[in-house]
Amino acid sequence: MAHNVSERLQRKAAQKPPTITDVAKRAGVSVGTVSHVLSGARSVAPATRRRVDRAVKELGYRPSFTARSLTRGRTMTVGMVVPDIVNPIFSQLLEGAEDALADWGYAVLFGSSENDLEKERRYLESFRERQVDGMIVDVATGSDPAVLAALREEIPVVLVDRLTPGWAGDAVLSADEFGMGLAVDHLVQLGHARIALVNGEPDVSGAQRRRQGFTQRLARYGLESPWVSEGTFTMDSGRDQARAILSSDAEPTAICCGNDVLAMGVLAVMHEREIDVPGTISVTGYDDIEFAGVVTPALTTVTQPMRAMGTAAARLLKQRIDEPDEPANNVTLKGELIVRGSTSSAASG
Amino acid sequence: MAHNVSERLQRKAAQKPPTITDVAKRAGVSVGTVSHVLSGARSVAPATRRRVDRAVKELGYRPSFTARSLTRGRTMTVGMVVPDIVNPIFSQLLEGAEDALADWGYAVLFGSSENDLEKERRYLESFRERQVDGMIVDVATGSDPAVLAALREEIPVVLVDRLTPGWAGDAVLSADEFGMGLAVDHLVQLGHARIALVNGEPDVSGAQRRRQGFTQRLARYGLESPWVSEGTFTMDSGRDQARAILSSDAEPTAICCGNDVLAMGVLAVMHEREIDVPGTISVTGYDDIEFAGVVTPALTTVTQPMRAMGTAAARLLKQRIDEPDEPANNVTLKGELIVRGSTSSAASG
DNA sequence: CTGAAAGCGCTAACAG
């Protein structure tokens, strides 16, 4: 019998990972002491510490995060959801955030909503259930402001890249008006006076700001756009809008696009219609995605500092977690103009 | 004072989420019963169930995953690490896996190692500490086989896309030899006989398989390649290797690239040297990333079914979690050739 | 069909 029992205990020990109790027993100290040498929360006699350390090594002991989370009330995990991870700009955002968060000891639960509101909701809920310490979210198009606002009541949330209407919490944005102004400046300096705008979803806050930056900047030069259209931030939409422009009487000498993907659609149409870019029409993008420099002609565009935005969001989130009652912070990061081959002087005449 | 205290209690109540005990009290039943109506583990009188449900609603009660994980011994969370999330093919892999996993109720802890072995190790460790139920990993270049093998002793691991030497566990791969063969077939059928290979890291298992597929297929036609070079899977490396080819005496009429990004580098050099593609040299890629169809000329390439691979990996992982002792599974998924503008008949002469 | 109580592995008072 006794043999049987010890055998069972042994097997059990082999299967289940060692617990803090096992370590305590082996080191001949109390669990409290083990806990303290592990967390360094209170001083421990060097000799004891050594014994504990040795026991930890020998047993290959690893503290259970789950148990720790339960007692500490923090999971050291944060959630992040973005609209479309296949779009490299969101990947960069993720990388930036992840890097910073890893430095603070946080792991990230990730979800790509693919611009599906239901999916976004499910991720938010799933992460909340798992009691993340906070969340970074780049909201999907048309996301319900109330959902995010409610979430913010429960846990720290920082919005990045896009805002929901009425959002009163922390946020990191790119200086879209400013950036679009850069593109306009560039074009105007090249002598363009008829500049069209091809944009994405108007209910995406960034699109609104880009549009504003566009018209306001133009106005400052005493100019007005012969064409402003909106669609979705996709290549197909870029194609559609470009075709619409060509069959209109707007006759722009340049087209500003709300993002690079849109611009690629525009370029594709120009290519297919054999319209020379930039000879006949100049085109600008926005975001500076990796492939902006690869298309022909290489795209003149404005960078969106996504990595930096991810890092900033992480920083804001950590602040919020550490100091829940501070007033909300707002960070805006500026991008810069990258001049490539898709823009040149306005065709004379 | 009394006022002060009650106020504080109220605030506290507002802060701390309700526990199962709160629900039990409110419904006038025991916590055990509440637990059972929630999990449906044993039958409960309809009336009781109703009372509990009502209490849950009124309190807005949500079970704590952390506590549940502790007692159930499963976190319903899996880890996933890939070498470079900015590369869209890995994004697709993630999406595919995530989708399937979400259906089973799993959330995913994510990490992009950016091909940094130390970073990869840290992610693996971080996820293990958080006691994920399993992991899906697309290993970084040069990753230590022992690390993964050891991890597999502790928790279910499935490798995807790339293998470590000697890996004996579950894995999902793409049929690289086959796919590269497709590209070779295509080129040979177009009359090409001098086909060069531009490849990435040789220690990446997929690169090896692509290379093999390339040379073997060529051999089957009685052909031999005038040029085979290796570098990294980046545009820059593609540029370098292309330049090397041009200044050699290999004089290929076609260049097979180990992936699309490499091919874009090659295209860029051809463009800069004003060498006509496909007129003078045909170029093929591999992966069919989103932008393969956008560059000029549009890239002929072989699809790598990354989404499907992600889904398959998820399926394998779930199987392994549910049945830890089954023999290891291996899944290989085939891609297909997509003919676009970067290939044409070999220049006569 | 339901309640009581013993943990899950760890932390954090509270005593020495």
Next chain:
DNA sequence: CTGTTAGCGCTTTCAG
């Protein structure tokens, strides 16, 4: 400096 002990929120026997 160290040990004891009461939880954290939930699941799950074991008794009714």
